[in-house]
Amino acid sequence: MNIEHLIKLIRDNYHRLKDETFALKFLRYHIELLEWKRNKLKLGAIVFEIKETYFHGVLLLEEVDIRYTRQDNTDTDELKIENRLKAIAWKWDLKNVIALGVVIFGLCCEIYTYLHYWYCKNLPTLAYRSEHFDYILKFGFENATLAGEIGFLKKASIVNYWLVELLTDFCTYFNIIF
Numbered sequence: 001m002n003i004e005h006l007i008k009l010i011r012d013n014y015h016r017l018k019d020e021t022f023a024l025k026f027l028r029y030h031i032e033l034l035e036w037k038r039n040k041l042k043l044g045a046i047v048f049e050i051k052e053t054y055f056h057g058v059l060l061l062e063e064v065d066i067r068y069t070r071q072d073n074t075d076t077d078e079l080k081i082e083n084r085l086k087a088i089a090w091k092w093d094l095k096n097v098i099a100l101g102v103v104i105f106g107l108c109c110e111i112y113t114y115l116h117y118w119y120c121k122n123l124p125t126l127a128y129r130s131e132h133f134d135y136i137l138k139f140g141f142e143n144a145t146l147a148g149e150i151g152f153l154k155k156a157s158i159v160n161y162w163l164v165e166l167l168t169d170f171c172t173y174f175n176i177i178f
Contacts, residue, residue, distance in 0.1 A: 003034055138168045
């Protein structure tokens, strides 16, 4: 209810009220409630916190953080990474670093699995290539390079076969032609 409307209603109908003290207490309660809400909305004074980051005794970074004195900052304080690390008692010792490495390795495996699944689902012609394409590719390279041997490699024909194998494996592995 609008406070101005309530005051006007009590003033206009004051002579009809059975209990005037109750009406005045009710009005006082709503005025105090409105004042409390207004004070809660005010942010209050601003405090600047300077955070310094040191590494082996050398100052690396200074950050300025703004905090409001009347605002409840417990939720934002809990979200900060420093407070999260303090809550789990993080230290840069071998046990915690190995645990962090295991978590990061698991996360990387999960991302790789997701990307591989997406690749197989959305690009099946590339993911599930038939092996007869590899034989066609090798046959094509053999006919192209062995028919007219490469000039200075005529005497070393083994290098031509090695070149065919290399090109075939390269094209097969990187999916260049198919």
